[in-house]
Amino acid sequence: MAEQPREDLVNLTIDGRPVSVPKGSLIWAAARKLGIEIPIYCYHPKMEPLGACRMCFVAVEKMPKLATACTTVVTEGMVVRTDTPAVKKGRQGTLEFLLINHPLDCPVCDKGGECDLQDFTLRHGPGGSRFDVSKRHFAKPIPVSEQILLDRERCIACQRCARFCQSVAMEDGLAMQERGFRTEVGVDPAAPFDSIFSGNVVEMCPVGALTAKSYRFVSRPWELKKTGSVCGLCSVGCNVRVDVRVDKVLRQYSRPNDDVDDGWLCDRGRWELDAINSQERLRTPLIRKDGLLQPASWDEAMRLVAGRLREIAERDGPGAVGGIGSTHTTNEEAYLFQKLLRAGLGTNNVDHHHGRFPAAAPGAVLPWAWTDSIAGLERASDILILGADPYHRQPIVDLRIRKAIRAGARVHIVTPEPNRLDRLAATVLRYTPGHTGEIARALLNVVTAEGLTRGEFAAQRAATVEARRASVANDTPEQVAETAGIESAALRALARDLAGAEAAVILYDEMATREPSGATLAADLLDLALLTGNFGRPGAGVGPLMEDNNSLGARDMGLLPDTLPGYRLVADQDARAALGAVWGATLVGEPGQTYEEMLGGGVKALYVLGADPARHLADAQLTHLNGFEFLVVQDMFLTETARRADVVLPAVAYTEKDGSFTNTERRVQRVRQAMQPLPGAKADWEILVGVARALGLSWRYLTPAEILSEIGRTVPLYAGASRRALGELGACWPLSPGARTPEGRPTVSGSPFLTWEMFERGVAPSGVSGATGAAGPELAVARGREE
Amino acid sequence: MAMDIIKGLNTTLRELGKKPTTVSYPEEKRPLPARFRGRHVLHRYENGLERCVGCFLCAGACPADAIYIEAAENSEEQRVSPGERYARVFDVNLLRCIFCGYCEQACPTGAITLERIYELSVTHPEDLVYHKEQLLEPLGSATRGSLDAWVAPAPDQTPTPLPGRQGFFDGLEASAAAVGQGDLPAETEIMIAGDTGDPHDTGVAGEEK
Ligand code: SF4
Ligand code: SF4
Ligand code: SF4
Ligand code: SF4
Ligand code: FES
Numbered sequence: 001m002a003e004q005p006r007e008d009l010v011n012l013t014i015d016g017r018p019v020s021v022p023k024g025s026l027i028w029a030a031a032r033k034l035g036i037e038i039p040i041y042c043y044h045p046k047m048e049p050l051g052a053c054r055m056c057f058v059a060v061e062k063m064p065k066l067a068t069a070c071t072t073v074v075t076e077g078m079v080v081r082t083d084t085p086a087v088k089k090g091r092q093g094t095l096e097f098l099l100i101n102h103p104l105d106c107p108v109c110d111k112g113g114e115c116d117l118q119d120f121t122l123r124h125g126p127g128g129s130r131f132d133v134s135k136r137h138f139a140k141p142i143p144v145s146e147q148i149l150l151d152r153e154r155c156i157a158c159q160r161c162a163r164f165c166q167s168v169a170m171e172d173g174l175a176m177q178e179r180g181f182r183t184e185v186g187v188d189p190a191a192p193f194d195s196i197f198s199g200n201v202v203e204m205c206p207v208g209a210l211t212a213k214s215y216r217f218v219s220r221p222w223e224l225k226k227t228g229s230v231c232g233l234c235s236v237g238c239n240v241r242v243d244v245r246v247d248k249v250l251r252q253y254s255r256p257n258d259d260v261d262d263g264w265l266c267d268r269g270r271w272e273l274d275a276i277n278s279q280e281r282l283r284t285p286l287i288r289k290d291g292l293l294q295p296a297s298w299d300e301a302m303r304l305v306a307g308r309l310r311e312i313a314e315r316d317g318p319g320a321v322g323g324i325g326s327t328h329t330t331n332e333e334a335y336l337f338q339k340l341l342r343a344g345l346g347t348n349n350v351d352h353h354h355g356r357f358p359a360a361a362p363g364a365v366l367p368w369a370w371t372d373s374i375a376g377l378e379r380a381s382d383i384l385i386l387g388a389d390p391y392h393r394q395p396i397v398d399l400r401i402r403k404a405i406r407a408g409a410r411v412h413i414v415t416p417e418p419n420r421l422d423r424l425a426a427t428v429l430r431y432t433p434g435h436t437g438e439i440a441r442a443l444l445n446v447v448t449a450e451g452l453t454r455g456e457f458a459a460q461r462a463a464t465v466e467a468r469r470a471s472v473a474n475d476t477p478e479q480v481a482e483t484a485g486i487e488s489a490a491l492r493a494l495a496r497d498l499a500g501a502e503a504a505v506i507l508y509d510e511m512a513t514r515e516p517s518g519a520t521l522a523a524d525l526l527d528l529a530l531l532t533g534n535f536g537r538p539g540a541g542v543g544p545l546m547e548d549n550n551s552l553g554a555r556d557m558g559l560l561p562d563t564l565p566g567y568r569l570v571a572d573q574d575a576r577a578a579l580g581a582v583w584g585a586t587l588v589g590e591p592g593q594t595y596e597e598m599l600g601g602g603v604k605a606l607y608v609l610g611a612d613p614a615r616h617l618a619d620a621q622l623t624h625l626n627g628f629e630f631l632v633v634q635d636m637f638l639t640e641t642a643r644r645a646d647v648v649l650p651a652v653a654y655t656e657k658d659g660s661f662t663n664t665e666r667r668v669q670r671v672r673q674a675m676q677p678l679p680g681a682k683a684d685w686e687i688l689v690g691v692a693r694a695l696g697l698s699w700r701y702l703t704p705a706e707i708l709s710e711i712g713r714t715v716p717l718y719a720g721a722s723r724r725a726l727g728e729l730g731a732c733w734p735l736s737p738g739a740r741t742p743e744g745r746p747t748v749s750g751s752p753f754l755t756w757e758m759f760e761r762g763v764a765p766s767g768v769s770g771a772t773g774a775a776g777p778e779l780a781v782a783r784g785r786e787e
Numbered sequence: 788m789a790m791d792i793i794k795g796l797n798t799t800l801r802e803l804g805k806k807p808t809t810v811s812y813p814e815e816k817r818p819l820p821a822r823f824r825g826r827h828v829l830h831r832y833e834n835g836l837e838r839c840v841g842c843f844l845c846a847g848a849c850p851a852d853a854i855y856i857e858a859a860e861n862s863e864e865q866r867v868s869p870g871e872r873y874a875r876v877f878d879v880n881l882l883r884c885i886f887c888g889y890c891e892q893a894c895p896t897g898a899i900t901l902e903r904i905y906e907l908s909v910t911h912p913e914d915l916v917y918h919k920e921q922l923l924e925p926l927g928s929a930t931r932g933s934l935d936a937w938v939a940p941a942p943d944q945t946p947t948p949l950p951g952r953q954g955f956f957d958g959l960e961a962s963a964a965a966v967g968q969g970d971l972p973a974e975t976e977i978m979i980a981g982d983t984g985d986p987h988d989t990g991v992a993g994e995e996k
Contacts, residue, residue, distance in 0.1 A: 105965045106842075106895075106966075108841075108870055108872040108966045217858040217859060217860055218858070219843075220842075220847060
């Protein structure tokens with residue numbers, strides 16, 4: 001964060017200690033900065049103050065009565081005390097009232113041990129109660145949603161949950177009902193609480209009034225091993241605390257990272273962890289003998305894999321073996337996998353299931369990624385969601401869009417299916433599935449044909465703008481309306497909106513590029529952003545919402561037949577030589593086979609790591625999988641593909657290993673091992689090292705951190721990345737090494753948004769930029785960000 | 788020198804006539820103090836329900852990490868303890884246990900006590916992990932075990948936090964009642980004087996409904 005100018009700081013003292021905080025801060029935040037606890041119930045740092053619970057009393061000099069720290073804004077020279085007898089008495093009084101009707105059934109309450117009512121009563125409360133009549137009782141617990149139970153006796157009516165539903169999630173859900181002592185939380189039967197963000201109310205409820213069904217009576221906070229990591233369930237990469245008891249993941253709690261998740265999680269990430277705890281997981285390597293998959297030792301399995309791969313590569317040439325990588329494994333594992341194939345087996349036959357992005361020009365760097373960031377959404381004036389469904393697929397991005405809406409952004413939803421954001425959107429347009437690409441071209445058509453191009457970028461390139469206009473001349477909204485079934489006038493209006501927007505973000509789904517019409521979708525939308533000047537600053541940008549937790553990382557790490565790690569082309573002699581020198585191998589310059597080509601029978605031996613191509617094949621094509629001479633599958637489960645394999649190697653989940661993921665906003669974040677690996681299974685990187693050694697390679701990696709450091713040295717986009725440098729919060733690539741901290745920890749600095757200079761200098765994505773070719777892997781990106 | 792021998796023999800002769808300190812175990816057993824801390828027992832209420840509510844507090848207090856619990860929810864069909872929660876699995880690893888009694892102190896319902904049971908030799912170490920079935924007192928028995936030796940009796944005429952039990956004070960009974968009414972009859976009615984139970988009746992005369 002940039003240094004605050006002096007006049008924006010307010011100086012005050014709390015309990016005699018001076019502190020300076022930004023203008024407009026609350027006393028609570030100032031005290032927190034000093035490490036002084038002011039108990040709060042109704043206040044939540046991510047929501048507007050309410051001042052309802054009266055728990056946060058402090059004494060402020062010259063104020064006749066106690067003030068609530070959660071609503072009182074600091075002023076210059078303010079003198080605050082949190083330790084006077086009056087403050088203590090005030091807090092005790094509040095707690096005594098709260099406890100009058102509180103059932104105190106802590107021993108059977110799931111919040112016990114992490115309950116603010118317990119903790120604050122212990123630290124600030126009265127020792128006893130003067131209340132000796134019967135407490136009220138309600139039937140309990142009552143379900144308020146599929147996943148959440150409400151215990152009305154325990155509710156202290158802080159309204160956090162209701163305010164979350166209304167003002168953060170902006171969805172139907174919990175609301176306060178009745179008045180006075182009868183105030184309670186409830187759900188309108190006509191508007192059920194089925195939001196994907198519902199779990200946040202369980203975490204933020206200061207007491208055990210709202211608890212999770214999946215965590216009901218399962219554990220206690222002191223029984224849990226808590227590890228800070230990253231959620232592996234979608235491409236948002238929310239920062240989480242993985243809570244494990246013995247050998248089970250019980251839940252993920254938020255580990256706030258304001259840039260990514262803003263302190264929230266979706267219900268999937270919070271509770272859908274059954275796969276990790278599943279009884280069906282593979283616990284031993286399997287080798288096909290007499291037509292059946294039979295348990296085998298690791299040694300035997302790895303030697304067999306290495307032996308057969310080598311044998312086939314030597315007999316039919318390296319082009320006869322190939323590998324399909326995963327969008328779920330860590331960057332380290334993706335890197336090792338392509339290294340194994342490229343350096344160990346001498347083939348570029350490596351790919352994974354991914355969206356369709358145009359290939360780069362020779363020597364160019366083409367990072368097809370969201371050019372802005374999740375936090376940048378808050379600064380957008382317009383957000384276009386084209387063919388994507390962030391609510392279900394990248395929920396916390398959807399939640400950030402809602403925050404942007406509150407900040408004044410207009411959202412335009414253009415999707416085939418109804419979208420959860422429709423209700424809040426400025427524009428809602430439906431079209432026939434499969435026509436996303438045409439809609440992008442129609443938008444481009446309007447912008448170029450009506451002369452709506454804006455910004456320096458378009459101004460300097462009249463010729464290329466004209467070329468672009470010609471290329472989409474036939475894709476008028478009226479034309480597209482016929483094929484895609486979309487309203488042409490509205491589409492035209494939308495294009496004008498985007499062109500006139502102060503700052504627009506254009507988001508599409510990675511997989512929309514796989515539609516028949518989507519071949520140039522990514523490039524067309526990039527051009528749309530460039531030509532409308534919506535590029536290169538926070539709140540403006542364009543990009544795909546990726547499919548899986550490490551979809552982007554898999555691309556970055558070179559799980560592609562034509563690019564090495566960091567998007568350097570395999571055809572690039574210098575890049576090959578540089579990498580080959582580090583890897584101690586001569587790399588092939590011919591691009592390898594693609595995902596489809598390999599699965600279509602282009603190779604004789606196939607190594608599938610953490611993917612299940614059978615899911616993407618039509619039934620008729622499934623027989624192809626039986627046609628491989630040798631098929632290795634490395635996975636947690638006996639998938640459809642694994643059933644057809646000759647060797648199956650059991651892998652572990654992301655909670656059982658160290659590494660890093662790269663999320664959809666290019667943020668490289670550390671994943672940490674939260675539990676012991678399942679007995680019998682191994683982490684993918686460990687297996688790869690084993691296979692490489694069996695192949696006779698001298699790989700000496702002992703930990704994923706060593707692999708990450710190698711990536712930090714060899715992949716320019718990840719320059720300076722290392723386990724320690726990534727720290728707790730990660731950074732968006734392109735990374736560059738930063739200064740060491742005073743404690744001597746290395747750091748990296750990231751790039752929250754990409755500027756168009758990098759595209760101009762590095763790439764000619766689709767003709768619009770008029771670039772004359774390669775400027776090498778140097779990226780001109782804006783560093784830092786204005787605060 | 789000679790004096791020393793006589794002195795010594797004198798002691799021997801004096802002690803010869805006395806009763807021996809040792810007892811001839813196992814025929815004979817020593818009486819144990821009331822607060823002797825031996826193997827754990829899990830107790831029941833008079834109505835046969837288990838006192839333990841599976842709260843994990845004993846496991847949390849245990850310095851030796853000797854207790855392993857898995858809790859579950861009572862249902863109408865299968866009620867194991869009063870209230871919502873019970874211990875489905877309750878293991879005490881007596882090889883780890885240091886018999887400190889903290890678990891007994893921590894228990895909010897008086898469910899677990901350390902009793903005068905010390906004959907714990909087994910041939911296989913795993914047999915010293917006692918399971919719930921072994922720890923639980925048999926159905927039909929409802930004792931408080933060594934709690935009576937540890938917990939001071941309630942003073943007479945004490946105001947009580949417990950509805951309907953005036954004059955009765957016992958921290959255990961109070962918390963047992965809170966977590967599931969203990970062995971008291973369940974009171975789930977809304978207990979506000981003059982309350983009709985109708986949520987729309989605000990009880991304030993003349994107020995708009
Ligand atoms: S249910 Fe929890 S969060 Fe909601 S008002 Fe009650 S105490 Fe507050
Ligand atoms: S939004 Fe994605 S990363 Fe975040 S908690 Fe949900 S599944 Fe996990
Ligand atoms: S007596 Fe002490 S060591 Fe033994 S189980 Fe109880 S708390 Fe643990
Ligand atoms: S402390 Fe008592 S009620 Fe809680 S789990 Fe242990 S024995 Fe059961
Ligand atoms: S936290 Fe300040 S009034 Fe509730």
